[in-house]
Amino acid sequence: MASPSPKSPGQISDKSKKYDRQLRLWGDHGQTALESANVCLINATATGTEILKSLVLPGIGSFTIVDGALVTGEDAGNNFFLDHSKIGKPRAHVATQLLMELNSDVKGDYIEETCDQLLSNNPDFFCSFSVVIATGLTEKSLHSLSSNLWQNNVPLVVSVSYGFTGSIRLQVSELCIIESHPDNLLEDLRLDKPFPGLKEFMDTIKLPEMNHKQFSHTPYLVLLYKALEIWNDRHGPNPPSNYKEKEILRNIIKSELGYGIVKEEDSNSGDEENVAEAIKAVNTALTKTQVPSNVQKILNDDQCIRLKEKNSFWIIARAVKEFVEKEGNGVLPLRGSLPDMTSDSQRYIALQNVYREQASKDAEHVWRHVQTILKERGWAGESVIENDVKLFCRHSSELRMIRGSCLAEELDGKQLPPDVDINQQLEEPDSPWLHYLLLRAVNKFHTENGSFPGYYDDNVETDIAKLKGCFSRLLNDLGCQGGSLSKDDNLHEMCRYGAAELHAVAAFIGGCAAQEVIKLITKQYVPLDNTFIFNSVTSTTATLRL
């Protein structure tokens, strides 16, 4: 026995205590990514500060607020981080101070300039950020910002709270996700395509030579494998695929595997836990091992084949592609984990090691491909880390890639996505496309009139008429005949909002947008693609692809 050491094997830092509840969602590496991220917020509106609040609390590395405005009475009314005593002071400065109070680990900075000023004076300013968040921008400023960030490959999140509605638009040219956290991830067991080490291990196990005790403590994977061998002898190489065939396999497990093994007097045949587990696993453990279509798409992507830039994701993806085509014989690197099962420790650990060893062999192959790729192209070796390769291999069946679209192009665009029947959409009372177009229409109104409809109480009637005009011209521009459709009630409602930012809407949109920013930064979970519309009156949301 080792000499007693007073130190616990797991000393817990204050940080892990503070972040305990979220580490359970995105892990240490997600937290590290968050802590090294640097976000920029344009305009400290209620929605903007709500987003930053939900990023500062979980410990984002640093933030910078860009805002040329002074605090107004409206700000004090709807923004938690700006109160009446601060009216007339620079909004960027005040909000930064208060947001920093939320978490001493986070650095904050501010620039008292408008987005437009920065874009013209220092166009490279935004290049250094992990994500830029924009709120309260006019269509024109948004257009310039969007083009700038699209060119510089910096993700942009645009958030709007407008009366009782809101929207979030993600602009990201390409996002590659290794850990997508799918809901129903199947185990990677390879029973249909056993690798040599697995076959070797299984061949050493002879069920008929066991006594009952040994048999009943055999991992169920072994039982499945052995039953599948019997099945293959009788029915050919394809594993059972439908209910009837699976029943046959279940019967083999139930009555043939343990045949002839002498049971203790009072145990009934078939009631062994491992047999029950094997029977249950027939449905999930025998799915065909193949490269999933979303992963195949990534491996066949132009980026993967031509490998134009030195990007770690694509380099590893290319290496995986080569692995699949060579050593892998058409399948991805093995994940290397096993589900829990009834077994004695010894054989469970042995089986676990078989899977682990193969997984690490596979990852080793991929790592070597990576090095060859780097060498061939004269890229320095350290741009890819071996641990990243291991992580990539472990998650290779859940890879996801998103290619977004440029917001500036959407604003210039002359038509909506071809698969959307906008006329039909507009006939529905609460279509998300209607809310999307209404939000576009009020921006158009602002571009033409210099203020939002209904902003000045005495102009409401004339504003309604003008907004109607904007709306039907917008529809015409987009090539819809729907301009004749009467949406008067909705247009009245938009005027009534007067561009007001309701705090509860800002809180909701802020929470959702912050979550998307975290996804972009941690590269975990799949972000929305690409426009999110919210109507608080009906509590409905929808995602549109623009």
Place this chain on the structure above:
Amino acid sequence: MADVNVAPSLLDDSIRKSKILVVGAGGIGCELLKNLVLSGFNDILVIDLDTIDVSNLNRQFLFQKEHVGKSKAVIARESALGFNPNVTIVAKHDSVMNSEYNVTFFKQFTVVMNALDNRAARSHVNRMCLAANVPLIESGTAGYLGQVTAIRKGLSECYDCNPKAGQKSFPGCTIRNTPSEPIHCIVWAKHLFNQLFGEADPDEDVSPDTADPEAAGDAGSVALQNQASEAGNVTRVSTRAWAQQSEYDPSKLFGKFFCDDIKYLLSMDKLWTKRTPPTPLSWDNIPEEISDQQGGLIKDQKVWSPAECVQAMVSSIKILYQRSKELNGEESFLVWDKDDEASMDFVTACSNLRSHVFSIPKKSRFDVKAMAGNIIPAIATTNAVIAGLIVFEAFKILEGKWEECRHVYLNSKPNALNKVIAPSSLDSANPKCYVCSPHPEVTVLLNVSQMTVQSFEDKVLRGALHMISPDVMVDDGKGTVLISSEEGETTENMSKSLSDFNISDGTRLRCEDFHQEYDLNITIIDREHLEENREFTVIADPSQLQPKAAVESSGPQPSTSSSKPAPSTRATESVEIDEDLDVIFQKGCANDDHQQEPSIRKRSISGQADIGSASKKLRLSENDIIEL
């Protein structure tokens, strides 16, 4: 232009005139308080009995480091007032279940908003709002998931209309004799902590259970004698007294729990005909097996080797023993706390050693903490979203647009219809609801000759049915009073069994909770044995006389109660929503159905196993709102 102008002036007016009760100042509560103040609400009472913990700070933004240990309600009020001093916020550092918060108290509010973390309090507030006829907005979050729903007497389902599957407790024999999953060993290790250092509970014995029905008869006396001679007169003194005799010598403790007791279990050989028998560990020969080698993990997430477990056990026992020696008169025992390092090390080490003995997969300290502490992941973003949705429901209630209120689920990612948020119309009340129907009824299955009046009150009436101060009369024509809420009136009944009061199969009991203004008729069904060795089963709807739909007994499950002392006592604290989105442990005792799904299954709010919610989910996916 001020934001509230957007709201129709009628709404604007009713917001200003309304008085709101916010129950809970945790994750949702902080966000909610901010949203209410900034939406124009200016008369708010917030109540929370909890104090601030470090692990709250990643989302409960009204609190900062220097507030740790202080009252959540008081600090939340201070922070919110610092921002807008023109509103009235009253803070109560108290349990909402205290008797001063009676129906009259509830009647003063326009809307009550629950931002709670436990079912007992939710159920209680639900009853108070029904009795006071005040609209209630109920909510909860867990990780990326959340839900909001409005409740109004007669107009919607109430919180208890769909009986919720209870927190699973494990049969004693599984914990003591035949663990098969990590959670069994973790529960055992927590019991061991209490036996050695905490408040000993006879229901939490950790030594082999000779009365295991499965081992019936065989094991035995021989083995018992062997043990007695090996380990001294163990069976005579309490575990704690025995440990004290050796001054908590780790090698002696180890020898008893991981060697002698295991040998004794092996002697009960009937237990091992179908199971993998345990392997006793020897203090002098701890296997130094290579533990889980997943690169790049921090220590907390590594699985400790048996030798590392022994180290941690030794060092944590040393600390805990020292601490228990320093206890002064008022507190005579330690309280297990998942956020206390030594307590967590002890449970991680002992549970994994037991797992090793029983060939059960070991768990990292990080995972053990989640399971032992019922930890639900929580982040700022989900709470922000849910608190926003609560306010929208409040707007509709204040405008009198009840028909527009929705039951809203927040999904972690777009559902099949591409919706992150899934609203559905409110269901009408369950006519057989044991809380909100005109004549509430439940059936309770139990063994009348074994269940004492005390257990009936504590476990059935308070524990499962969430009553606060029950009065119970036997419906025998004589008006026999079984339990009185007046102190001392029925003390002498408590240790008697139900059958002593001629309660038998089919007897009806009239229960009344004066505080909750709640009457309930209970029909007793006498069963000698219940499945999984449960003590009792509550069936809310007698037409479903099957155990699955039942509210189960919750064993060692402390919930928010008024008698909670110091902050370190809260086993379930800072769980944002502990039971609606529960970790459900399947599989039970030896005679259990082995076809059941092994291991832990996390269930989502929308996927509750009970019948009502299942149909709700179906409806959701069938005719959801906007198509995309």
